[in-house]
Amino acid sequence: MPPDRRVQRIVRVRTGCLTCRRRKKKCDETHPICAGCRRNELDCRWPAPVPASRGPDHDQDAPVSTTEGRQPSFSEALEQLDEMAMPEGLLTQREPSISSSAGQSVTADDHPEDSLLHIEPCTQRRVSTATQSTVNADALVASFSAGNVLPRSLSLLPGYDSESYQLLSHYLATTADCMANGSTPINPFLVQIVPLAFSSDLLLQLVITQSAAHRAFRSRDESDTIAHNHYTKALQHFRRGVTDFIDGKESNPLMLLVGALLMCFTETAKGDMNGTIFDHLSAANSLLVKLLAQSDSAVPRDLKDFVIEYYTYTATVSMISIDARFSGQLFLNLDLEQRSRELLRTQYVGNLCGCWLELLLLIPCIFDLGRQWSMDDTQAVIPTADDIAMFASLQAQVLRWSPYPSVGPEVHLAGLIFQQAILIYLYTSLGGFQYSRDGMYRGLVETGVTEAMSYLGELSPSARINSGLCWPIAVVGSCLLDTEQQDCLRKRLISMTETFGLGNMHRTLLLLEAMWQLPASDAGPWNICRAMQQNQIWISFA
Template sequence: MDPSKPSRPKPSRPPARLRTKTGCYKCRERRKKCDERRPICSACERLHIDCVYRTPSTASGLSPPASHSSPAAAAHWQSPESIVASPSDENGNANANANAEAMAMAMVIATPPRPSLLFRPEGLRTERDWNMFQYCSTRYLQLLMAPDATSEFRDVSAVLAAGFEVPWVMHAALAPAALHASHAALIPKEDAIIYTQSALQGLRQAAQSSENQPISNESFLAASLFLGVFEDFYSTLSSQSLTHYRAIARVLEEQAADIPRFELDRLSVFHRTLLDSVLYHFSTRLIFERDIDDICQSFPSQTVAKYIEALDADRKAGRQHASILPVLGKTPPELFLLIYQITWLSRQLPFHHGHNYTLALQCLTELGHLQDTCSIFNSNDAVASQFDHDTRARNSTVAGKLYFLATRIFIGKVLDPGGVYSGSPEIQKLVEEGLELLRVFDGSAPCGQFICWPILVLGCAACPIAAAETKLKLPRAPDQTLRLEMRVLIQSQLVQIWKISYSGYVRRTASALEKIWKLPKLLAKVPGGRRSRDPEVEYDGLMALMSKTGVGTALPFQEDG
């Protein structure tokens, strides 16, 4: 038949029946020939994706198709009630009440009584997909959302919406949730890898595409956001930990170039979430990276400057609610920007010209301004008594205070690397304040992984300062007792946080501190520039923060720095 000549309909002939030999869903979607090998066709096996065939139960579109690619998955899933219940809440009611409306909507979407293939999201084809979507929207995302986030931010539909039409974006959202579920022994870890492979393949194709439509950008950014979180939860290596956030930053910087100034009321929830996430991850993860120059060049400085300017304008106008962010909680974004700048300055030591020293002094001045203008940085607040009945609110306040204390330690070391060290009186005072704050922090509550950065700095400050101190079971001096108590408490908190979040950031923090607390000889603080054989030579754990190759490694202390 000539395709250029459409055939006319013949009323006397009944409509053609659908073919029964149709191949699997994935091959039909990709418009590829399927060899119909069961249970997994050759194409799906090669691509490591779900292979689903039409069955009599799904021919009418009344129920989700069953997956044959992971037969162990169903056996590992517990009942929906046990999955949704939080480990920190035996009845499973506290978390549900905290976000009841959003959870109810998510469950209506996730478990429709009679779903239709015409309306089912493309990325949710199998029973495992639906279970993962329910787990992601009702439990996992609570671990990423600070308790101070407003209801609009806690409604996860703004971020998940891009995935309802694009399967690989939905799989990017399910990937970190699946990994978390695998650590909780709910599903095999291989399921998380399957979602990740699907998401990465789609992301690569989108990045190579020449199209620049808004929906394409939104899908690209949404997948990058979730895959960035996935790296945080999956990998214990930091070499690629900022890859996806650099990609997001590039797109945000291009968008900011066309906007004279940000107006928060006009920014979408999705855009605000991206801004928060990029600022947080760049600031707190940069300290682990080996080569930061290239990373710093990709930092969206123009976008962040406009964002902070908009937040400041809202505060001056009395709209304080605008500063309550989904990721950062009560900690102001300006502090995270200072952390980013101080981390960059720490890699420039020793300062060969006055410009960098002036920048460091400016950071100290801005830190003092934040202390004067942000009430949560007031060390006289009685945190424990103020929030006795609200653990999450207390944690958010404590986290802000811990970030402030850790930043004071960090900038002090940068400004005076030879005079400020782990045993300095001013450092010991800050460690003592940090110890009291960390004691009232509940590591078993959601979002605990967000305090890993201040824990890392405080852990460096609490490093033993003498070889003999590491061998003593019972410390002999008050300062030794203080450092030991801080190290023991940090270990306990990291274990608690890990059991809830299963975050790779927790593991990286613990691994770095383990190396630092072993007192490598490269951390030795040699008085007078001479090497000493005295077994009581002092060590300075804060030198790890100055390492050119990233925290957790060490460089010799330079007296001329």
């Protein structure tokens, strides 16, 4: 019986043309066009001259050498990776590279089949929507061409080891699925973020850091040294990138902007309670403004839409953590708000904002309205005619909103939950959770709470859409006075934490537990920031 070929070492011809090597055909080495390429009418490509081989005592783990400061070509890298099977036909088009703000660029001038990332070919399948699903290779490969970048091998990057490869695998298989809410069949944390990560040392480090933080929290190991080391390294990369941008060494803010947003979600994964996410959000604000000032053709449309959604979602749900009595800070200025409203014209559905982007854009308006009525705790503020008109306008906008008919049942339910949470946020802006015993105000708030709890009861806590529901859960939970309802929400958050392993879900429960110990007069979403201050639990609910 012939030996099993699957276990044999793949032997490559080292002296033939690149085209024959890739096709695994014998090359007669005729220059400039070999007989095989001439016969098959193929582009006969030859490797660049290779420098003299290194001595046997040279450290094999050292970075690939370069001549005269140039980047090593793919052909040179292939000589060091003889045993790696390369997939055929990753890309059909060669594009310019995207440069990193804090690292090397990936050259796209080499042939696409010479990619250094081994991906098993797979046919006609989508990215799995299951929480623990395995990443589909076709969807990931397709994303490379969309991002105009080629993947790099981790083994060729100084500072990345096998542990980094494990963390990247964890991101592709688990973290990316947990971060997206499944509103669309395409996961932007794979399709948009991964190609950028393979073009930037900064973003690759941040992706690995996010994965490390997520893995550490899932295992409940807050002393995970690997996660801490990667987090420290990510901060160093990010600071270096910011410094280069300020010094004018890097004019493209895209990589830094995505980096700042990835830092935000790293804090979400690790369950940060120190408010660090707000620093990253402030950095993302100025970078996004600069990016949007550039030509629309500078960044692919899908990527720009995702970045706008990414920032808008994080900024709006983070505003509830700000004490309206002392700060009028708005993370979403008018220009950014207008950019987000442009998405509404296309009935945009995203993996962060679902179909309720229109509702999220009302949060800054409600915050500004409530801030005017809560600036002075010593005396009641009488609403002006303009205040009453604004309140009525906001209420009408929330009530007439409805989920898009095209969305799935889980996204539809989540949209209704957000709608009730926004109504509660608006009603309680009138002056906290103060009401007469049998007044209409109390009835409006309690109706919103009852409706929201009913919708939550119809939605499984293991459904992916829950990854974006911490904000409405916190708003509704802050108004719960009934112990049975509190216990119901407690069990839900515990189940969500066990399913997704995201730290912000656990921190949301910690905050609500603290609020449930307060008297009824201190309940409601406008007291969430005060409970944060009293218990030193600074989270953003993103």
